[in-house]
Amino acid sequence: MNIMTEAAAEAALEKKMNTVPLKMVGKDVSVYYGEKRALFDVNLDVRENTVTALIGPSGCGKSTFLRTLNRMNDTIGGCRITGTITLDGEDIYDPSIDVVELRARVGMVFQKPNPFPKSIYENVAYGPRIHGLARNKADLDVLVEQSLQRAGLWNEVKDRLHESGTGLSGGQQQRLCIARAVAVSPEVILMDEPCSALDPIATAKVEELIYELRSNFTIVIVTHSMQQAARVSQRTAMFHLGNLVEENDTDKMFTNPDDQRTQDYIMGRFG
């Protein structure tokens, strides 16, 4: 009886999750760096307003997959991609797609905080200025404040907006980078191990922020920390040696994974 209810609950949950529209769809995605193949026919969907965590041991291809989603791999010489990735049904590798416009829709936050050597204000205003999102100075001020507030940084920096962004602490810098990404109003935000260079307190703040951002943005996050994946994500995908091993609801993944390798990795038996 008990088992029945559980199965029913699971089915209900799956039904609920399945009704969430797909934001990005990767089909048979393979990536080559020169002769070396880094990804093998990965099929992975990203659901709207959901946090999707990509986990797996180092060198498993999770960051590579993340960077295919906004074509950041294009900036690496000798990188070749096959398969299709769509954003709202549009192939992002189609020659007619403007990669600049794509990156405005699919923003990115990097592993190491990389604020520009400009003031805090200028860091956040950078994207809106480039894309002409603010009509005048007042508009821009509002946009900068909103973005900093969304990134939970406003109260800490509102009195020193015109000081250098590189003078902030590591955690603040990373939240500044998130604010910078948010300011462009992307639909998807990609995060490549955003907390790996931060201490536990700063990490907690960024995680909280990610959790909140979910209501407005679709988020894909690469992480090495199982706990982080469990805390912030709803869907989790496990990579190993360039293959997608398993993709599942986070709750299920961490309690009852389908694949033995996932189980082993989560239990800390390898990786």
Next chain:
Amino acid sequence: MSTKLLLAILLAITAVAFALGRMRALSLSGGKLSTLHSRPNYYGAYVALVSFLPPLLLVAVWLTVSPFNVNSAVRDSFPDSVKAQSSAQQSLAFGMVSTLAQGLPMLSEDELASIKQDPARLQPVFAGKGLAIAAEAQPYMLDSAATLNAMRQRSQLALVTVAIALAIAGAFVGLRTVAPQLRARNKVERVILGSLVVASSIAILTTVGIVASMLSESLRFFSVVPASEFFFGTVWDPRFAGAGASSAGQFGLIPLLAGTLYIGLVAMLVAVPVGLFAAIHMAEYATPRMRAIAKPLLEVLAGIPTIVYGFFALVTVGPFLRDISASLNGLATGNYTSFIQAQSVLTAGIVMGIMLIPYVSSLSDDIITAVPRALRDGSLGLGATRSETIKRVILPAALPGIVGALLMTASRAIGETMIVVLAAGVAARMQLNPFEPMTTVTVKIVNQLTGDLEFTSPQTLVAFALGITLFCITLALNIYALYIVRKYREQYE
């Protein structure tokens, strides 16, 4: 025995000392290297240093001091009549004595005897040996020359004996002190550190020496010509050096400085945009293959001697500008006279600018590529295009370095001589027309110091005043460059 041979012997002793020290360390270790404080080679090096450094120091000191001693002894042996003469004449006499001393060992017994009988034969005999004797030699000079030779030989012999003895003694002392606990590695490394310090202080001391020598000559110049006339004079007309003190001429720096800055400015106007754009292309857009080909080619430009650029200006760029200006003038007014002279500020500036392109591009390229990839990624990740990324992120981040590079390039432009001589002429004129000749400080320095001259007239001494002015300008530029680089680095990193 010559100093070279002595050094060779010392080196041989050192080599033996090294081998012995190493062997002794090995035998002391009894096959277990771990009982030694340092590796056996360090013990060898330690013994070698102990045997080599003291005699080396001795040789250096001896070779500096002994000529003074010998010379003053020989001068003391001059007859009183000579000693009563002025010091300049004494120096002259001593010069003859040392030439004679050089020639004496080459003479045969007969020749020597014949000279002693008849001092007049001295000149032809020495001329036959390839040594020119200026004036009639006095008989006492032959004796003095003989004394000089004897003293030199004695000094050399003493040096060789003492040095070799010191080397061998050093080797023995070194060998005796070799013990497993001896910290040979630390001692050897301290010597290496010392030699590094010596090397770096040589560069600094040389700079100080150059400045000091220029300064003393400049002060002599300013004792003849008032500094205000030099720094604020607007006419450059130094006259000829031989014309006598009464017609000292005018030494106005301003026309030369104006020419220097004007030509430098034109050169920078050519070099900065072209070099900077080339650097941006190389660093950001060029494919690795293109970069591998184009970058070395661009840097070949930096290896061309500036005199070759001078030819280029003289036979190609200058006439080309003159002819094209004639055609332009003809098209506009029907009058086919050229308004650009073949030798002009413009010609020199353009050619110098071409010379400076590789400096600007190579330095800037290094600086641009040093901007962290994370900043590029951050900007591209926000949907910025490549050129927006370069304009708004990379160049601002690289700016302090680029400004520093440009100022360094500017000091090169200011110091350039050969291109200006051939492309802009040597006429010191004060005017603003870039199509007419002007000249620079360096050209005038060369002008004032070529030919037969004595270093007492203001006509030649002015070169040192010009030199030190130029030195101060480039020094100020470099210091300013450093200041800018520091200031912005603090703000950006």
